[in-house]
Amino acid sequence: MKRILVAILLLSGHCSGQNLKNFYNGSIQLFYEEHGNGPAVYILTGGPGAPPEDPSHRIIDSLKSFYTCVLLHQRGTGKSRNIPVNEKTINIGSYIQDIELLRKKRNDKNIIVLGISWGGLLAMNYAALYPQYVSNLILICSAPPSYKLWDILFDNQHVRRSIVELDSMQALKKIFSVKTDRELDSLKRIDPSNSEVIAFKKFIAIHIRAMHYDRMKLSGDFDEFFTNFNFQLIPFIDKEIIETKWDITANLKKINVPALIIYGRQDDQGESTFYLQKECLRKSKMHVIEKCGHLIWEDQPDEFYKALMHYLTGNIKQNDD
Numbered sequence: 118m119k120r121i122l123v124a125i126l127l128l129s130g131h132c133s134g135q136n137l138k139n140f141y142n143g144s145i146q147l148f149y150e151e152h153g154n155g156p157a158v159y160i161l162t163g164g165p166g167a168p169p170e171d172p173s174h175r176i177i178d179s180l181k182s183f184y185t186c187v188l189l190h191q192r193g194t195g196k197s198r199n200i201p202v203n204e205k206t207i208n209i210g211s212y213i214q215d216i217e218l219l220r221k222k223r224n225d226k227n228i229i230v231l232g233i234s235w236g237g238l239l240a241m242n243y244a245a246l247y248p249q250y251v252s253n254l255i256l257i258c259s260a261p262p263s264y265k266l267w268d269i270l271f272d273n274q275h276v277r278r279s280i281v282e283l284d285s286m287q288a289l290k291k292i293f294s295v296k297t298d299r300e301l302d303s304l305k306r307i308d309p310s311n312s313e314v315i316a317f318k319k320f321i322a323i324h325i326r327a328m329h330y331d332r333m334k335l336s337g338d339f340d341e342f343f344t345n346f347n348f349q350l351i352p353f354i355d356k357e358i359i360e361t362k363w364d365i366t367a368n369l370k371k372i373n374v375p376a377l378i379i380y381g382r383q384d385d386q387g388e389s390t391f392y393l394q395k396e397c398l399r400k401s402k403m404h405v406i407e408k409c410g411h412l413i414w415e416d417q418p419d420e421f422y423k424a425l426m427h428y429l430t431g432n433i434k435q436n437d438d
Contacts, residue, residue, distance in 0.1 A: 137196060140222045142215050145206065148196035149219060150188040153181025156252070158229045158429075159216065160188045161236030165207070165354050166347035169195040171338070172233070172414040179422055180429065184229070189219060191236075193350045202299065207353040209242060209363065216243050220250060229429075231255040234411070235354075238262070241394070245368035254376040254398065255428070258411050261390040262397055263364040267355075273385040277327045286323055292316035298349035306344060318343050328411040330383050369397035376401035377428045381409025381416060402428070 139148045150169075158180060160173050169190045177186040190197040192215060193207060200206055216239065220228060230251055232240025237259020244251045261267065278286070293301060293313040305314045321343055326332055357363065376398040380391045382405055395401050404424045409416040 139196075140218060142192075142211070142218050145192060145200050146197070147192060147215055147219075148190040150186075150190075152177045152186045152188070153184055155184040156227070156229065157223065157225045158184045158186050158231055159219070160186060161216070161230065161232040161239045162188075162191065162194075163234030163236050164194065164346070164350065165191065165212075165235050166194055166350040167235070168342060168345035171342055175414060176231070176425070179426060183430065187219070187223065187228075189216065191215070193347050195345075198347060202347075202349050202353070204353060204357075207350050208357055209239070209354070212239050213243050213246060217247060220247075226250070227252040229253040229255065231257065232259055233257045235260055241369060242365055244372060244374050245365045248372040248374055251374050254374050254401075255425070256376060256378045256394060257425075258380050258384055258386065258413055259378070259390075259394060260386065261393060262369055263366050263393065264358045264362050265364065266387070266390050266393065267358055269387045269389065270385060273387050274324070274327055277385060278323070282323050282327075286320055289316045289320040289323075293320070298352060302347060302349045309344070321346075325412075328385060330381065330408050330410040330416045334415065366393065366397050370399070372398075373400060374398070377425075378403045379406070379413065379421065379424055380404075381406045381411065381413045383409060384411045384413075386411065404428075 136151045137148050138151065139146055141147070160176065162169050162171070162173050169188055173188050177188065180186050191212060192200055193202060228250055230240040230243055230253075232238070232255070234257070237256040238261075240254055240256060241259070241262050244254050260270075275283075293316045296304065296313055301313070301317055304311055305317065308314065322335060322339065325339065326335055329335075376394075378391055378394050378398070378401055380386070380388075382388075384391075391403065395403050406413055406417045406420050406424070409420075413421045
């Protein structure tokens with residue numbers, strides 16, 4: 118399984134997530150949320166398979182006074198979870214097509230695309246294919262734009278774990294590895310007290326801790342995150358990226374889209390990932406957060422939200438001038 122301002126923003130009530138609408142890509146029904154007023158910001162969350170609300174609802178609470186925040190429940194997640202999961206449905210091209218169909222449904226002429234981790238990969242890919250519709254690109258601890266850096270993430274995750282953690286993960290994996298990803302995903306929602314589910318949950322907890330700067334930190338809502346994460350999507354994307362040698366660096370170098378790249382200095386993606394993004398996106402700005410891992414909204418929330426709001430409110434001012 119390889120896989121504010123700030124004080125006010127953090128104390129504000131989270132989005133209810135009730136502003137749900139839907140559209141279709143062929144026979145697949147997909148859902149999205151709309152919050153706020155102003156220019157459209159499309160939010161693409163991580164994973165693939167992460168619950169759409171984490172950390173998107175906190176980001177939406179920060180932005181909805183200035184922007185219309187459009188949160189796509191990506192295929193296989195959230196309200197869009199119940200779809201067939203196979204190579205025909207879970208692939209980068211289908212995810213990008215979903216975004217474009219959503220833009221057409223909303224009739225947005227220009228959008229800001231904000232991608233988090235795996236969502237950053239989608240955001241870059243969408244901007245490379247449809248630069249005429251993207252006014253700004255925001256990459257938050259984003260995955261790399263090329264397969265060439267894909268395995269660096271797994272190497273970095275490995276080296277951050279102690280021998281005890283690695284041994285523990287191997288022992289735990291022996292307990293749940295007899296189950297397929299599909300079986301585990303079903304079982305953890307039906308029978309959370311099952312011994313294989315408990316072992317899988319402990320395995321994921323070790324994995325998530327290694328993504329923080331503070332290795333003792335684990336999100337307070339980890340139980341809900343674990344239950345709602347659709348882990349069966351990940352192997353399909355891993356396989357596609359490696360086998361097809363997925364690489365959009367050449368296309369990114371051709372576009373003229375302004376971009377903000379935010380990442381933590383100790384992100385397990387590795388700084389080579391973010392410098393490659395910077396190299397490809399010639400109109401990009403970079404904001405590095407010190408003493409910070411991959412989950413920057415948990416490690417250093419004050420600086421993260423401050424940097425994000427500074428960039429986006431500055432963008433509003435430029436548009437008004």
